[in-house]
Amino acid sequence: MTVDLDSAVVAKGAVAPPAPLPVLTANDLQVYYGDFQAVRNVHLAIPRNEIVAMIGPSGCGKSTVLRCFNRMNELIDGCRVTGHVCYHGVDLYDPRVDAVEVRRRIGMVFQKPNPFPKSVYENVVFGPRIAGVARAEFDGIVESSLRKAALWDEVKDRLKASALGLSGGQQQRLCIARAIASNPDVLLMDEPCSALDPIATGRIEDLMHELKADYTIVIVTHNMQQAARVSDRTAFFTVEVSSDSDRRTGVLVEYDDTEKIFSNPSDSRTENYVTGRFG
Amino acid sequence: MAMTDLPLATGVLSIGDLAGNRRRRGRERRVRRFFVAAALTSLVISALIVGSLAVEAGRFVLSVDLSALWTTGWFPREGFFDVKTLITATLIVTAVAMLVAGPIGFATAVYLSEYAGARTRRLLKPVLETLAGVPSVVLGFFALTWISPHIVQWIEPAAPLSNLASAGLGVAILTIPLVASVSEDAMSSVPRSLREAASGLGARRMTTSLRVVVPAAVSGLVAAAILATSRAIGETMVVLIAGGADQAQFTASPFQPSLTMTAAMASLAGGSDAVVGQGNAYQSLFFVGLMLFLITFGLNVAANRIVRRVRQKY
Numbered sequence: 001m002t003v004d005l006d007s008a009v010v011a012k013g014a015v016a017p018p019a020p021l022p023v024l025t026a027n028d029l030q031v032y033y034g035d036f037q038a039v040r041n042v043h044l045a046i047p048r049n050e051i052v053a054m055i056g057p058s059g060c061g062k063s064t065v066l067r068c069f070n071r072m073n074e075l076i077d078g079c080r081v082t083g084h085v086c087y088h089g090v091d092l093y094d095p096r097v098d099a100v101e102v103r104r105r106i107g108m109v110f111q112k113p114n115p116f117p118k119s120v121y122e123n124v125v126f127g128p129r130i131a132g133v134a135r136a137e138f139d140g141i142v143e144s145s146l147r148k149a150a151l152w153d154e155v156k157d158r159l160k161a162s163a164l165g166l167s168g169g170q171q172q173r174l175c176i177a178r179a180i181a182s183n184p185d186v187l188l189m190d191e192p193c194s195a196l197d198p199i200a201t202g203r204i205e206d207l208m209h210e211l212k213a214d215y216t217i218v219i220v221t222h223n224m225q226q227a228a229r230v231s232d233r234t235a236f237f238t239v240e241v242s243s244d245s246d247r248r249t250g251v252l253v254e255y256d257d258t259e260k261i262f263s264n265p266s267d268s269r270t271e272n273y274v275t276g277r278f279g
Numbered sequence: 280m281a282m283t284d285l286p287l288a289t290g291v292l293s294i295g296d297l298a299g300n301r302r303r304r305g306r307e308r309r310v311r312r313f314f315v316a317a318a319l320t321s322l323v324i325s326a327l328i329v330g331s332l333a334v335e336a337g338r339f340v341l342s343v344d345l346s347a348l349w350t351t352g353w354f355p356r357e358g359f360f361d362v363k364t365l366i367t368a369t370l371i372v373t374a375v376a377m378l379v380a381g382p383i384g385f386a387t388a389v390y391l392s393e394y395a396g397a398r399t400r401r402l403l404k405p406v407l408e409t410l411a412g413v414p415s416v417v418l419g420f421f422a423l424t425w426i427s428p429h430i431v432q433w434i435e436p437a438a439p440l441s442n443l444a445s446a447g448l449g450v451a452i453l454t455i456p457l458v459a460s461v462s463e464d465a466m467s468s469v470p471r472s473l474r475e476a477a478s479g480l481g482a483r484r485m486t487t488s489l490r491v492v493v494p495a496a497v498s499g500l501v502a503a504a505i506l507a508t509s510r511a512i513g514e515t516m517v518v519l520i521a522g523g524a525d526q527a528q529f530t531a532s533p534f535q536p537s538l539t540m541t542a543a544m545a546s547l548a549g550g551s552d553a554v555v556g557q558g559n560a561y562q563s564l565f566f567v568g569l570m571l572f573l574i575t576f577g578l579n580v581a582a583n584r585i586v587r588r589v590r591q592k593y
């Protein structure tokens with residue numbers, strides 16, 4: 001499916017399918033850490049039930065942009081966001097919006113597995129518990145979330161054991177199960193496989209394909225093959241170094257169908273990066 | 280291939296080549312001995328203290344009429360050594376102190392570690408440290424002249440100026456900084472990634488603090504509570520001044536004056552010339568000292584046990 005969401009680009013050809021309303025859009029997004037501008041002028045639209053990959057060299061602001069989507073940046077002292085991030089048409093940075101409500105709908109999986117030092121079971125029900133879900137539903141939520149995260153068979157006999165006793169890959173899948181258990185609408189994943197071996201990585205990629213039916217996923221990855229394998233669309237970011245002040249700012253270079261980004265990108269910088277000729 | 284088939288290395292080196300510098304090795308040995316001695320010093324001192332306490336305390340228990348240990352008050356010069364008077368008073372003061380200092384210190388720690396921005400923290404921590412630095416004599420007088428009339432006598436108008444509750448509140452002020460700073464250290468060292476995990480799941484700051492940070496920091500928090508309790512039990516000056524050290528009658532009321540173990544020792548030691556040779560008064564000092572030591576020691580052992588048990592749960 002080729003749906004062009006970028007309003008600046010007019011779809012050529014006769015019958016383009018109608019563009020679905022995007023779940024998330026970033027408009028003229030700028031992010032500052034203190035005086036330092038980390039990211040400039042990002043325009044991005046994330047369509048429903050798709051997987052969007054964000055790639056680019058280290059320090060180009062992928063994590064920073066990702067964290068704007070559920071207002072996690074607020075936890076960082078001195079971080080400031082301008083522009084608009086809209087979620088189903090609501091500006092997330094409107095002062096009336098409660099970040100807590102946002103994060104219950106837009107879940108996050110972090111680069112390093114970060115299970116709570118509690119039992120496997122308690123980890124999974126953390127979200128439902130604080131959201132006031134009835135206890136009677138917990139057992140069902142635990143099983144279905146762990147099944148979706150392809151972890152159930154490995155941990156079903158030790159749900160009461162500490163999550164810290166799991167392997168790194170299992171911990172990461174537990175974190176995914178924990179995020180799913182809150183029944184979010186969007187899942188943000190920041191390099192979720194960077195600490196995993198190829199088998200665990202493959203499992204998580206399969207998992208993402210399955211989750212696509214119910215969720216919208218944004219994934220940051222350094223693994224080009226992974227982006228090509230799992231995503232429908234890819235956003236390529238890079239760092240621009242200003243000639244006079246040596247300031248390094250992240251910019252969005254190109255955002256398009258994954259196939260196009262990897263086979264026929266319109267920007268030479270994208271081409272250099274995806275073919276490994278990035279200098 | 281058998282060992283004997285291996286060619287033996289021929290003698291290119293002599294033992295002298297590998298012996299190193301003799302003087303330097305000797306110095307290394309002496310340095311080592313010095314550090315061992317330093318480490319042993321505190322061990323030896325502790326052993327000496329416990330030994331001397333135990334010997335004199337044993338002498339006391341053997342020579343005193345055991346019924347004198349269960350009377351109506353602590354009057355060593357008259358041969359009344361009511362142990363329960365001292366223990367009850369100590370318990371009351373400690374309980375009042377911990378009931379006040381525990382929640383306040385703990386809440387301060389939660390605020391500093393989870394809510395306050397970097398600037399507020401930089402401003403507040405020195406204030407806490409200043410509070411920790413107030414001499415206990417000063418706090419004793421503050422407890423007697425301000426806390427007692429304004430707080431304790433406001434709650435219980437019939438209370439005399441010297442009373443255990445005022446002493447307990449004075450001790451509370453002394454221990455708040457201790458509770459706060461040890462708990463704050465414990466909570467600050469909980470990894471940031473856990474807080475992010477919780478907020479990412481839509482937890483409010485309060486939920487994150489109480490459900491994630493506090494459980495993860497629990498061993499440090501128990502340590503803070505135990506340390507503060509030990510400190511409260513051992514505090515002397517405040518209870519001596521504000522608790523009514525000259526009233527050694529048994530009481531179970533916090534609004535009455537009485538004598539804690541530490542205050543009993545201090546008032547005995549204050550007149551120790553007079554005490555020597557007066558019956559068993561001198562030895563009773565060691566007896567109380569040993570009790571005090573055993574209580575704090577037991578508390579530390581219990582704390583270690585609790586911490587180990589709670590930690591294993593995770």
Ligand SMILES: Nc1ncnc2c1ncn2[C@@H]1O[C@H](COP(=O)(O)OP(=O)(O)OP(=O)(O)O)[C@@H](O)[C@H]1O
Binds near residue numbers: 058061065
């Ligand atoms: N908490 C912070 N305080 C100050 N500067 C920050 C902070 N986090 C990120 N930055 C800066 O913002 C820029 C973008 O960082 P970001 O973490 O978003 O990059 P990234 O693309 O995710 O990199 P990587 O691929 O290495 O994870 C970098 O220059 C970084 O130094």
Ligand SMILES: [Mg+2]
Binds near residue numbers: 062063064190
């Ligand atoms: Mg990153």
